[in-house]
Amino acid sequence: MRLRLGLFALVSAVVALAAIGISSFVVDPENIGVRLALYALALLAIIATILFVVFAIVSPMFGRTGVSPTQLADAVAAGRQAYARVTSAVPTGAQLNGAYAYDARLVVAATDVPAYEVSDRVRVHRSDGAVAGRGEIVTVVRLAADAPQVAVTAGPASTPQDVSVPQQAPAWPAR
Known part of the structure; x- marks a missing residue:
């Protein structure tokens, strides 16, 4: 962009x-x-x-504004949808189309790779609830198979909070 x-x-x-x-x-x-x-x-x-x-x-x-719905659908079809625990979140103060941007630290519990930790700027729609960074669970999609960056598809109000996601995980392995 x-x-x-x-x-x-x-x-x-x-x-x-x-x-x-x-x-x-x-x-x-x-x-x-x-x-x-x-x-x-x-x-x-x-x-x-x-x-x-x-x-x-x-x-x-x-945050990530160039994610197309087809790219998200392809990632979900490839099995890269997962749950993530928000370990810290700082609002940037920016809002785009009803979504608030956060500088977040996430522990992603994916099914196709081991759990990993990533820092990213994510957007959470206001109807999906606010992110405070106190262990909320959000639904994410890993955009690429070989990269840690994620896009939040459902915030804490739309994601079950009793899903098992680890509190900590190692960072994405550098290749």
Whole structure:
């Protein structure tokens, strides 16, 4: 997402520079409308550049936003859905589409790999309850078979709290 926003910012900056450059060659008083139109285009491109840069800087605050429903469905079909115990959670203060972002430390009890601990920025929808980091159990999906990152699919209010998930586990093994 950040890369895409950065590319959009770069393209709009190039458009602004090209419009300003072309307008500098329009010196005939009869073409003042063309020059004003180029200045307007340059102004809009500069505003777009600023907005794209700001959103590229701020976007990581909202957690993993690029997870598509098909990617989640494929991960669930591959058997990578699991329960995780929240050992610590610090709210970032960001909210995106009704989901609050947390810097969380999770112990994931997956069925296809041994339990492991991971730190990640996760989003929990407000209808699924708040995460305080006091041992709540959440439902997660490991996005890739060979990586520890998870996406929370159901918060503590929608996940059974009597599921057996260890209190501690080693970190994901580095390969």
